[in-house]
Amino acid sequence: MAQRASDAGQPSPYILETSGLMKEFRGFVAVDGVDLKVRRGSIHALIGPNGAGKTTCFNLLTKFLQPTRGSIRFNGRDITREAPQRIARLGLVRSFQISAVFPHLTVLENVRIALQRALGTTFHFWKSERSLAALDERALALLAEVGLAEHAGMVAVEMPYGRKRALEIATTLALDPELMLLDEPTQGMGHEDVDRVMQLIRKVAADRTVLMVEHNMKVVSGICDAITVLARGAVLAEGDYAAVSANEAVIEAYMGSSGAALAGAPA
Amino acid sequence: MKNTPVRIGYLLALAALLAAPALIYPVLIMKVLCFALFACAYNLLLGYTGLLSFGHAAFFGAAAFVAGHAIKVWALPPLLGLAAGTLAAAALGWAVGALAIRRQGIYFAMITLALAQLLYFICLRAPFTGGENGLQGVPRGTLFGLDLADDHTLYYPFVAVFVCAFWLIRRTIHSPFGQTLRAIRENEARALSLGYDVDRYKLLAFVLSAGLAGLAGALKTLLFGFATLTDVHWHTSGEVVLMTLLGGMGTVFGPVAGASVIVLLQTELADKAGSLVTVVMGLIFIFCVLAFRRGIVGEAVALYRRMTGVKTR
Numbered sequence: 001m002a003q004r005a006s007d008a009g010q011p012s013p014y015i016l017e018t019s020g021l022m023k024e025f026r027g028f029v030a031v032d033g034v035d036l037k038v039r040r041g042s043i044h045a046l047i048g049p050n051g052a053g054k055t056t057c058f059n060l061l062t063k064f065l066q067p068t069r070g071s072i073r074f075n076g077r078d079i080t081r082e083a084p085q086r087i088a089r090l091g092l093v094r095s096f097q098i099s100a101v102f103p104h105l106t107v108l109e110n111v112r113i114a115l116q117r118a119l120g121t122t123f124h125f126w127k128s129e130r131s132l133a134a135l136d137e138r139a140l141a142l143l144a145e146v147g148l149a150e151h152a153g154m155v156a157v158e159m160p161y162g163r164k165r166a167l168e169i170a171t172t173l174a175l176d177p178e179l180m181l182l183d184e185p186t187q188g189m190g191h192e193d194v195d196r197v198m199q200l201i202r203k204v205a206a207d208r209t210v211l212m213v214e215h216n217m218k219v220v221s222g223i224c225d226a227i228t229v230l231a232r233g234a235v236l237a238e239g240d241y242a243a244v245s246a247n248e249a250v251i252e253a254y255m256g257s258s259g260a261a262l263a264g265a266p267a
Numbered sequence: 268m269k270n271t272p273v274r275i276g277y278l279l280a281l282a283a284l285l286a287a288p289a290l291i292y293p294v295l296i297m298k299v300l301c302f303a304l305f306a307c308a309y310n311l312l313l314g315y316t317g318l319l320s321f322g323h324a325a326f327f328g329a330a331a332f333v334a335g336h337a338i339k340v341w342a343l344p345p346l347l348g349l350a351a352g353t354l355a356a357a358a359l360g361w362a363v364g365a366l367a368i369r370r371q372g373i374y375f376a377m378i379t380l381a382l383a384q385l386l387y388f389i390c391l392r393a394p395f396t397g398g399e400n401g402l403q404g405v406p407r408g409t410l411f412g413l414d415l416a417d418d419h420t421l422y423y424p425f426v427a428v429f430v431c432a433f434w435l436i437r438r439t440i441h442s443p444f445g446q447t448l449r450a451i452r453e454n455e456a457r458a459l460s461l462g463y464d465v466d467r468y469k470l471l472a473f474v475l476s477a478g479l480a481g482l483a484g485a486l487k488t489l490l491f492g493f494a495t496l497t498d499v500h501w502h503t504s505g506e507v508v509l510m511t512l513l514g515g516m517g518t519v520f521g522p523v524a525g526a527s528v529i530v531l532l533q534t535e536l537a538d539k540a541g542s543l544v545t546v547v548m549g550l551i552f553i554f555c556v557l558a559f560r561r562g563i564v565g566e567a568v569a570l571y572r573r574m575t576g577v578k579t580r
Contacts, residue, residue, distance in 0.1 A: 062460065088462035100460070102453035113450045114461045116443055122463070123471060125444040126435075132443055175461060 306522030322383025328499025330481030356481020364473030515562025
């Protein structure tokens with residue numbers, strides 16, 4: 001019913017909807033019938049123990065993997081069979097679990113790569129790269145937003161881990177995506193970096209939707225409006241943090257027994 | 268990008284190139300330029316797109332035969348002969364590239380090698396290549412009324428073509444397209460997630476590289492007056508990899524340095540060492556990979572940066 005409503009052009013409250021999403025790898029079902037609904041303008045977390053299928057789910061949503069069954073709708077449009085580069089142009093941009101920067105380009109160039117496609121000159125091999133300088137101002141503004149403006153000339157690979165993640169967010173922001181998918185944005189970070197990235201996500205989510213895979217419960221409880229818990233490829237629970245963290249099945253999935261509180265779950 | 272030392276370097280190199288025939292046998296210099304262009308074209312793919320092709324002799328050789336045929340049989344003027352060779356190589360590059368870029372890494376290399384071997388076989392059997400004998404007696408013709416049969420007369424138009432092609436490669440590297448290629452080389456999945464249709468960029472890079480490699484092959488035919496099976500043999504594909512690595516892949520001038528060293532060594536050693544040349548090349552390759560991976564120019568640039576304390580760009 002909801003699908004028919006969006007087909008008719010009425011804006012659905014959900015920017016992203018999947019139904020019966022399933023991915024099978026040679027008999028192993030990594031994602032099994034997931035119905036995910038991401039509300040427009042929210043920060044939505046996808047959590048679950050290791051091997052729950054979170055990253056596979058992400059890869060399905062961004063078309064880096066083809067689903068075995070099920071459908072994905074973005075802004076009411078069926079994107080189940082689209083190519084990954086098309087998805088990005090529609091406004092659904094992802095980050096990666098392993099830091100996704102262009103290591104041997106400068107910080108500025110990293111962001112500019114995301115901006116320059118809009119110039120329509122990316123196939124122009126006869127044009128000077130000086131023509132890209134027109135984008136520098138916008139790139140610097142984006143870098144300033146994530147606190148990297150003074151490192152613009154640095155080669156990305158030489159930066160510490162936390163800053164690479166920030167650079168990745170700036171690059172993703174450059175496309176001004178409607179829906180941003182972040183795969184473990186605070187993974188492997190120290191406390192200060194986690195706080196910085198949390199603030200950053202909150203800031204960038206002001207005028208867009210964010211869906212993220214996250215292990216750090218502090219981040220999840222701190223900034224996420226809605227949480228979907230995956231376990232063994234299927235949705236275990238859904239709701240806000242209070243509801244999910246009190247859910248017996250969730251506590252058991254994380255702790256192996258009921259009784260312990262979820263707040264103690266591994267970060 | 269106002270890089271004055273680099274600019275002065277290029278001007279000095281150009282001046283040296285223009286004055287060189289007074290001191291060095293011009294045919295040798297032109298041979299070096301042929302292979303330098305071939306290696307530069309190859310570097311566009313290996314160094315700046317991150318694609319290891321193992322079949323670039325196909326484009327070099329195909330263009331050598333097409334240009335030879337066009338000039339000798341169709342009696343086209345030399346410049347049109349070069350153009351015919353270049354276009355044929357670019358078209359072949361489009362066909363080979365479209366197939367090969369569907370796979371990555373070693374599989375990409377294997378597909379290019381397999382298709383190049385296929386072409387070798389065709390050249391061996393096809394009537395117009397002359398088979399084992401090759402295509403002999405291709406005249407140099409005339410340009411603006413000048414008889415190119417004289418080595419010194421051929422030299423300056425030859426250098427002009429080389430400089431234009433080199434400039435085009437350098438421009439491609441430092442273009443919006445070149446930036447995109449570098450991003451793809453650095454992190455293909457990320458480029459894809461930023462909305463880049465990666466395969467189309469790779470294909471254009473492949474076609475450009477093949478076309479320019481073809482121009483090098485066509486120049487070679489014009490220079491020596493023949494095209495042989497050696498030009499399409501996989502040895503030649505291997506040689507261009509060696510030249511690029513030795514000079515420094517991913518540097519603008521590296522392939523020129525690498526090609527110069529290899530061609531000069533081959534020429535010097537040909538009478539003295541005979542078939543041992545292959546052994547010497549092998550040793551150079553091993554030494555290069557073990558001791559200085561960035562190649563001649565790459566190491567020189569790194570050394571310069573260490574001494575001046577300039578951060579890598």
